[in-house]
Amino acid sequence: MQIEFTTEELQEVQHHISKYPEKKAALMPVLWMAQKKWGWLSQDVMHYVGELLDLPASHVEGVATFYTMYFKKPMGKYHIQVCTNVSCMLLKGKELYDYTSNKLGLKHNERSEDGMFSLEEVECMGACGGAPMIAVNEDFYEYMNNQKVDEVLDNLK
Amino acid sequence: MMTEYPRIVLPDIPDLHKIEVYKAHNGYQAAAKSLKMTPDEVINEVKASKLRGRGGACFPTGLKWSFMPKSTDKPKYLAVNGDESEPGSFKDRQIFEHNPHQLIEGILIAGYSMNLKAAYVYIRGEYHKWVKLFQDAVDEAYANGYVGEKMKSTFGTNFSMDIYVHKGAGAYICGEETSLMNSLEGDRGYPRFKPPFPAQVGLWQMPTTVNNVETIATIPPIMNMGGVEYAKIGAPGHPGTILFGVSGHVNKPGVYELPTGIPLKTLIYDICGGVPGNKKIKAVIPGGSSMPPLRGDEIEDVLMDEESLKKYGTHIGTAGVMVMDEDTDIVAVTLRIAHFYHHESCGQCTPCREGTGWMDKILKRLVAGEGSQKDVDLLLSICDNIEGNTICALGDAAAWPVRGFIQKFREEFEAKVKDTRVFVAPNVVHGKRLSHKDLVFKV
Numbered sequence: 001m002q003i004e005f006t007t008e009e010l011q012e013v014q015h016h017i018s019k020y021p022e023k024k025a026a027l028m029p030v031l032w033m034a035q036k037k038w039g040w041l042s043q044d045v046m047h048y049v050g051e052l053l054d055l056p057a058s059h060v061e062g063v064a065t066f067y068t069m070y071f072k073k074p075m076g077k078y079h080i081q082v083c084t085n086v087s088c089m090l091l092k093g094k095e096l097y098d099y100t101s102n103k104l105g106l107k108h109n110e111r112s113e114d115g116m117f118s119l120e121e122v123e124c125m126g127a128c129g130g131a132p133m134i135a136v137n138e139d140f141y142e143y144m145n146n147q148k149v150d151e152v153l154d155n156l157k
Numbered sequence: 158m159m160t161e162y163p164r165i166v167l168p169d170i171p172d173l174h175k176i177e178v179y180k181a182h183n184g185y186q187a188a189a190k191s192l193k194m195t196p197d198e199v200i201n202e203v204k205a206s207k208l209r210g211r212g213g214a215c216f217p218t219g220l221k222w223s224f225m226p227k228s229t230d231k232p233k234y235l236a237v238n239g240d241e242s243e244p245g246s247f248k249d250r251q252i253f254e255h256n257p258h259q260l261i262e263g264i265l266i267a268g269y270s271m272n273l274k275a276a277y278v279y280i281r282g283e284y285h286k287w288v289k290l291f292q293d294a295v296d297e298a299y300a301n302g303y304v305g306e307k308m309k310s311t312f313g314t315n316f317s318m319d320i321y322v323h324k325g326a327g328a329y330i331c332g333e334e335t336s337l338m339n340s341l342e343g344d345r346g347y348p349r350f351k352p353p354f355p356a357q358v359g360l361w362q363m364p365t366t367v368n369n370v371e372t373i374a375t376i377p378p379i380m381n382m383g384g385v386e387y388a389k390i391g392a393p394g395h396p397g398t399i400l401f402g403v404s405g406h407v408n409k410p411g412v413y414e415l416p417t418g419i420p421l422k423t424l425i426y427d428i429c430g431g432v433p434g435n436k437k438i439k440a441v442i443p444g445g446s447s448m449p450p451l452r453g454d455e456i457e458d459v460l461m462d463e464e465s466l467k468k469y470g471t472h473i474g475t476a477g478v479m480v481m482d483e484d485t486d487i488v489a490v491t492l493r494i495a496h497f498y499h500h501e502s503c504g505q506c507t508p509c510r511e512g513t514g515w516m517d518k519i520l521k522r523l524v525a526g527e528g529s530q531k532d533v534d535l536l537l538s539i540c541d542n543i544e545g546n547t548i549c550a551l552g553d554a555a556a557w558p559v560r561g562f563i564q565k566f567r568e569e570f571e572a573k574v575k576d577t578r579v580f581v582a583p584n585v586v587h588g589k590r591l592s593h594k595d596l597v598f599k600v
Contacts, residue, residue, distance in 0.1 A: 019321045020341075021232070021361050022342065022361060024342060024343035024344075025341060025343040026343065028323070028325075028326060028343060029323070031326070032324060053343075062345055063344065063345055066328065066345040066346060067325070067326035067328050067346075068326070068328065069325075069326040070327075084493070085493065085497060086245060086405075086442075086490060087244065087245055087404035087405055089489075089490070089493050090405045090406060090479070090481060090485065090490075091406075123242075123244070123329065123497055123500060123501065124243070124244035124245070124446075124497070126241050126250055126283060126284065127247055128244070128247050128404035128405075128477065128479070129247055129402060129403070129404050129410040129411040129412060130410075131404055131405075138285035138286065140286070
């Protein structure tokens with residue numbers, strides 16, 4: 001696979017660089033761009049980002065592996081995140097996670113064989129008032145129960 | 158009848174996130190007023206308001222601003238902390254969604270008073286939608302000439318600054334101010350030693366102030382009404398309004414803007430509609446998961462401000478109130494909190510990196526009914542060895558809730574203990590080093 005940003009994307013990289021006094025600071029936004037384009041951050045992608053920003057590959061890998069939201073392996077087209085932290089746990093978030101896990105046949109950070117789904121037991125997402133909550137990719141779904149999880153997941157297929 | 162409370166950070170105005178609506182409601186007038194004052198006058202107004210930071214530490218905002226060096230040619234920065242990762246806390250996202258221009262206006266006022274070059278708003282990665290919403294508001298403010306070079310002609314001054322949005326990527330630690338700065342600079346989010354404090358050596362080694370989103374969003378109303386007027390709202394020692402995020406076992410969870418010093422029972426029973434099934438309350442965490450809990454039988458007279466909560470050995474924190482009813486398994490909750498801090502420890506300091514893991518494991522075996530009599534004291538001993546021995550406050554944040562829950566609900570922990578279980582210290586030398594002598598176990 002050819003790992004290269006398009007001309008427009010490279011302009012966006014330049015825009016991110018221009019926001020900060022030092023080039024290195026553009027690393028997080030550019031890693032976000034890379035993850036959006038390639039779905040996850042392979043070693044090759046990380047090295048490419050490093051070249052773009054004049055950073056050693058070790059630094060890029062160090063940063064990418066520090067933050068949990070940068071995927072270091074391929075994830076599903078739909079990444080299902082279920083919160084089990086305190087506020088959600090008090091309202092059966094753990095049971096909801098177990099239900100989702102059984103339904104998808106996936107464990108924490110696993111991806112289905114067809115590449116459609118991946119599951120993650122996440123820490124607090126900042127939606128405690130809508131507990132228990134799940135997120136599908138970037139979208140939050142609040143006040144969930146088993147039936148609503150069925151509805152959300154079945155509509156994704 | 159419900160009492161009417163002042164709402165100044167999240168007023169009840171439809172479509173306030175649109176710049177026309179915001180302008181029609183006195184928007185950007187506080188900035189116009191402030192930019193005609195001298196920077197010191199602005200800081201003095203904020204000092205007079207007695208505003209204390211809303212990110213958890215309750216540091217006086219005006220005082221913090223006055224720490225920024227004045228006679229320097231170096232560029233100075235503001236980092237606005239919207240990392241909001243404390244479990245139980247979900248207030249800042251309401252500001253990004255419903256009142257983003259007030260936050261932008263607050264940034265301009267802060268920027269003028271400290272003569273800043275730029276502000277970086279750090280928003281947690283999970284808030285994809287709110288990063289977009291806030292970026293849209295910033296773009297709108299630029300297009301209308303309130304931010305950037307154009308603001309010179311809009312406000313008729315020589316001052317201008319830029320505002321940038323920076324998206325995190327899932328790390329609780331980045332809510333710690335020095336970790337946030339490292340993250341902004343494109344590094345791993347490791348906290349830095351203090352001193353030097355950010356006001357001397359911050360972002361890119363330049364003087365920097367770090368403020369919470371809610372703190373900055375409170376600035377425009379303060380400038381409009383005057384600091385002295387603002388200081389009259391709520392509790393005298395910790396005045397103003399606070400966004401309380403209430404979650405857990407209440408009928409109407411959500412974010413409520415209320416004056417400080419409001420009774421906790423009013424908040425739970427009148428505002429949030431009480432506990433489902435009219436159950437009794439077993440425990441309340443008043444300010445996000447790192448704050449020690451209150452027992453259900455001690456909340457009778459509790460007032461929700463920093464000075465009042467201190468008397469109960471806890472803090473207002475981020476005002477993330479988590480309510481637990483009588484059926485809650487306290488040990489399981491403690492395990493969930495300990496597991497969170499283990500997951501989020503950045504790994505830089507040994508007491509936190511190892512200690513949070515030990516607490517996680519010990520609590521797991523207690524919950525599984527495999528714990529020994531000594532485990533409860535062992536947990537307290539670990540808390541003592543983490544607290545105060547780490548670079549940043551995550552260590553303390555991990556120790557406080559575990560110690561707090563054990564102190565207030567010890568009987569629940571002891572009820573989980575398996576009597577026949579005998580703790581065998583795998584390393585006798587290590588056992589002898591512990592301060593609690595009785596931690597060396599009989600085989």
